[in-house]
Amino acid sequence: xxxxxxxxxxxxxxxxxxxxxxxxxxxxxxxxxxxxxxxxxxxxxxxxxxxxxxxxxxxxxxxxxxxxxxxxxxxxxxxxxxxxxxxxxxxxxxxxxxxxxxxxxxxxxxxxxxxxxxxxxxxxxxxxxxxxxxxxxxxxxxxxxxxxxxxxxxxxxxxxxxxxxxxxxxxxxxxxxxxxxxxxxxxxxxxxxxxxxxxxxxxxxxxxxxxxxxxxxxxxxxxxxxxxxxxxxxxxxxxxxxxxxxxxxxxxxxxxxxxxxxxxxxxxxxxxxxxxxxxxxxxxxxxxxxxxxxxxxxxxxxxxxxxxxxxxxxxxxxxxxxxxxxxxxxxxxxxxxxxxxxxxxxxxxxxxxxxxxxxxxxxxxxxxxxxxxxxxxxxxxxxxxxxxxxxxxxxxxxxxxxxxxxxxxxxxxxxxxxxxxxxxxxxxxxxxxxxxxxxxxxxxxxxxxxxxxxxxxxxxxxxxxxxxxxxxxxxxxxxxxxxxxxxxxxxxxxxxxxxxxxxxxxxxxxxxxxxxxxxxxxxxxxxxxxxxxxxxxxxxxxxxxxxxxxxxxxxxxxxxxxxxxxxxxxx
Numbered sequence: 102x103x104x105x106x107x108x109x110x111x112x113x114x115x116x117x118x119x120x121x122x123x124x125x126x127x128x129x130x131x132x133x134x135x136x137x138x139x140x141x142x143x144x145x146x147x148x149x150x151x152x153x154x155x156x157x158x159x160x161x162x163x164x165x166x167x168x169x170x171x172x173x174x175x176x177x178x179x180x181x182x183x184x185x186x187x188x189x190x191x192x193x194x195x196x197x198x199x200x201x202x203x204x205x206x207x208x209x210x211x212x213x214x215x216x217x218x219x220x221x222x223x224x225x226x227x228x229x230x231x232x233x234x235x236x237x238x239x240x241x242x243x244x245x246x247x248x249x250x251x252x253x254x255x256x257x258x259x260x261x262x263x264x265x266x267x268x269x270x271x272x273x274x275x276x277x278x279x280x281x282x283x284x285x286x287x288x289x290x291x292x293x294x295x296x297x298x299x300x301x302x303x304x305x306x307x308x309x310x311x312x313x314x315x316x317x318x319x320x321x322x323x324x325x326x327x328x329x330x331x332x333x334x335x336x337x338x339x340x341x342x343x344x345x346x347x348x349x350x351x352x353x354x355x356x357x358x359x360x361x362x363x364x365x366x367x368x369x370x371x372x373x374x375x376x377x378x379x380x381x382x383x384x385x386x387x388x389x390x391x392x393x394x395x396x397x398x399x400x401x402x403x404x405x406x407x408x409x410x411x412x413x414x415x416x417x418x419x420x421x422x423x424x425x426x427x428x429x430x431x432x433x434x435x436x437x438x439x440x441x442x443x444x445x446x447x448x449x450x451x452x453x454x455x456x457x458x459x460x461x462x463x464x465x466x467x468x469x470x471x472x473x474x475x476x477x478x479x480x481x482x483x484x485x486x487x488x489x490x491x492x493x494x495x496x497x498x499x500x501x502x503x504x505x506x507x508x509x510x511x512x513x514x515x516x517x518x519x520x521x522x523x524x525x526x527x528x529x530x531x532x533x534x535x536x537x538x539x540x541x542x543x544x545x546x547x548x549x550x551x552x553x554x555x556x557x558x559x560x561x562x563x564x565x566x567x568x569x570x571x572x573x574x575x576x577x578x579x580x581x582x583x584x585x586x587x588x589x590x591x592x593x594x595x596x597x598x599x600x601x602x603x604x605x606x607x608x609x610x611x612x613x614x615x616x617x618x619x620x621x622x623x624x625x626x627x628x629x630x631x632x633x634x635x636x637x638x639x640x641x642x643x644x645x646x647x648x649x650x651x652x653x654x655x656x657x658x659x660x661x662x663x664x665x666x667x668x669x670x671x672x
Contacts, residue, residue: 128146128147128193128452129144129145129146129193129194130144130145130146130193130194130195130196130299130448130451130452131143131144131145131190131192131193131194131195131196131448132144132145132195132196132197132198132443132444132445132447132448132451133181133195133196133197133291133444134197134198134304134441134443134444134447135164135171135177135181136164136171136330136331136332136333137164137171137331137332138163138164138330138331138332138355138401139161139162139163139164139330139331139400139440140160140161140162140163140164140181140184141159141160141161141162141440141441141443141444142158142159142160142161142162142184142185142188142190142441142444143156143158143159143160143441143444143445143447143448144156144157144158144159144190144192144193144448145157145448145449145451145452146193146452147452153429154428154429154449154452155428155429156425156428156429156430156434156438156445156448158188158190159430159434159437159438159441159445160188160190160437161400161437161440161441162184162188165180174286174287174289174290174293175289175290175293176293177290177293178289178290178291178292178293178294179293179294181290181293181294182293182294182295182296185294192296194299194300194451195291195296195297195298195299196298196299196300196301196302196447196448196451196457197287197290197291197298197300197301197302197447198301198302198303198304198307198443198447199279199283199284199287199301199302199303199304199461200304200333200349201303201304201305201335201337201347201348201349202333202349202351203279203280203283204277204278204279204303205231205232205233205277205278205279206275206276206277206305206344206347207228207231207275207276208273208274208275208276208343208344208345208388209224209227209228209243209273209274209276210271210272210273210274211223211224211227211271211272211274212270212271212272213248213249213254213270213271213272214272217465218466218467220243220245220272220274220465221243221464221465221466221467222467224241224243224274224276224465225241225467227276228241228243228276228278229241232278234280238280238281238282239278239279239280239281240278240279240280240281240283240284240461240464241276241277241278241464242276242277242278242459242460242461242464242465243274243275243276243277243459243465244274244275244306244458244459245272245273245274246273246274246275246342246343246344247272247273247341247342247343248272248273249270249271249272253270254270273343275306275343275344275459277303277306277459277461279461284301284461284462287301298462299451299462300447300451300456300457300460300462300463301460301461301462302447302450302451302457302458302459302460302461303458303459303461304328304335304443305335305337305344305347306344306446306450306457306458306459307442307443307444307446307447307450307457308326308328308335308337308398308442308443308446309324309326309337309339309344309446310446310447310449310450310458311425311442311443311445311446311449312324312326312339312396312422312442312446314425314426314428314445314446314449315422315423315424315425315426315439316394316396316423317426319393319394320342321341321342322341322393322394323338323339323340323341323390323391323392323393323394324338324339324340324392324393324394324395324396325337325338325339325380325392325394325395325396325419326338326339326396326397326398327376327396327397327398327407327419328398328399328442328443329354329397329398329399329401329403329404329407330399330401331353331354331355331401332351332352332353332354332355333349333350333351333352334349334350334352334372334375334376335347335348335349335350336348336350336376336379336380336383338383338392340388340390345386345388346383346386346388348379348382350372350375350376350379352368352371352372352375353368354368354369354372354401354403355368369403369406369407369410370410372407373407373410373411373414376407376411377411377414377415380415380417392417394420395417395418395419395420396419396420396421396422397419397420397421397422398421398422398439398440398442399439399440399442400437400439400440400441404421405421408421421439422439422442423439424436424438424439425438425445428449478538478542481534481538484534485531485534485535485538488527488531488534489531492524492527495523496520496524499516499520546572546578546630547638548572548580550638551580551630551638552570552580553638554636554638555580555582558598558602559595560591560594560595563587564586564587564588564591565584565585565586565587565591565592565595565620566584566585566620567582567583567584568582568583568584568585568623569582569583570582570583577629577630578629578630579627579628579629579630580626580627580628580630581625581626581627581628582625582626583623583624583625583626584623584624584625584626585614585616585620585622585623586611586620586621586622586623586624587619587620587621587622588621588622589611589621589622592609592611592622592624596609596626599626599628602635602636603631603634603635603636604628604629604630604631605628605629605630605631606626606627606628606629607626607627607628607629609624609625609626610624610625611623611624611625612624
């Protein structure tokens with residue numbers, strides 16, 4: 102970053118020019134999509150009229166067959182930079198997409214929330230439990246594919262008063278997660294090319310964004326899309342705008358010249374078999390619906406052969422992807438548009454008002470949860486300082502008042518007595534506040550660690566749920582919480598567990614309090630923290646296994662992690 106100007110009259114023109122440049126190029130985007138065989142480049146701009154999009158450039162560049170290592174991001178980036186210079190293409194915002202095989206996908210059903218931060222917090226809390234890699238190494242983003250309308254929510258509130266009524270008021274969310282080093286790899290590619298990466302999307306979502314442009318009338322139907330590349334095939338299913346099934350298949354459509362395949366077992370036939378197995382897997386999932394539209398896209402030249410084999414063996418007739426409609430596209434590049442489907446979807450998605458559905462460079466962040474204890478501590482210190490300043494200010498003003506009243510000894514004595522009394526009261530109040538703060542801080546009860554520990558050992562919510570919790574008495578250390586319990590046996594078992602772990606538990610009192618969900622009892626726990634707790638809370642929390650998922654957790658089988666399936670990379 103350049104050094105900041107030293108004078109305001111210099112900073113203003115510089116900042117203005119930067120702002121103008123940014124505004125003029127914010128709707129100018131270049132999408133890059135590269136694999137072992139081809140580099141696809143799509144350059145898109147938007148006009149002044151809202152919704153007007155112009156595809157200025159579509160370029161398809163073959164990757165060198167020898168001496169090109171796709172696993173070396175620096176070499177790949179340098180080669181991309183050379184090709185863009187040869188094409189005389191000046192990129193605007195640069196976007197790329199992670200492969201399906203590099204991402205973990207999951208569909209969740211969660212309560213609909215307007216606040217994006219709260220939704221992100223809920224998504225991250227659910228998603229981290231199912232990651233095959235550490236949370237610290239994960240970059241998580243999500244997109245809401247379907248949310249209940251105000252009318253549906255209003256109807257649901259009325260139906261809750263009727264027994265047996267059921268209305269879907271959950272938001273359908275597709276969660277995507279990649280490793281952090283995957284994001285760094287794409288950043289390295291663009292940096293080595295002399296570019297700045299603005300967005301990092303996901304191939305399946307980008308392909309379907311392009312599909313909506315090519316065939317806009319199918320937005321509410323069940324759509325299957327097969328994206329063919331020389332070394333990988335993506336099979337994606339969309340239902341009513343929701344991605345419910347996505348697989349990346351490892352194939353090899355590059356037939357060696359010196360190898361003769363047995364009859365009926367060539368590379369195309371093998372790839373078709375893997376695609377058919379994948380489609381059968383979708384048919385066995387819980388989210389299965391008959392496919393109304395079938396499309397195949399790619400630029401290998403083998404798409405028609407694959408389509409014919411699949412049609413002969415399954416009766417499914419996949420259509421070739423048509424050129425995009427509703428956007429300005431050079432006539433001579435209509436064929437290249439279907440070959441560069443992912444890059445086209447990335448570019449069109451980035452210039453949309455809502456941006457990329459999933460962007461690993463700018464994921465939706467959970468709301469920031471403040472440390473209340475630390476906040477109160479800092480606030481108390483600030484208040485104490487303000488009180489000291491107030492005291493000195495009061496003494497200064499009263500001193501000036503003394504000088505004006507020196508002529509009268511009686512007035513001076515009276516004023517001095519009042520000031521002394523005020524100073525004594527303020528000092529006593531200040532010491533009381535300081536002693537209270539010192540008492541809570543010196544007790545060293547580790548309140549937050551105990552709350553986190555209790556949350557990890559409490560029975561699952563199908564047996565018990567928390568109503569309220571509070572902490573009191575810094576000297577003795579008491580945590581009090583109230584719960585609603587389905588069965589008294591669960592209550593007694595939890596009380597015994599608390600005693601065994603080292604808490605001093607006041608005899609639990611519970612009363613019948615049946616709620617509308619079938620939880621029959623209400624109980625109050627008073628836990629006294631011992632001076633020396635037998636467990637290392639932080640160490641125990643690092644190793645404690647979170648509760649198992651409830652059996653009614655609803656998700657799409659097609660997005661589940663199924664490792665080890667032959668011919669399939671489904672992380």
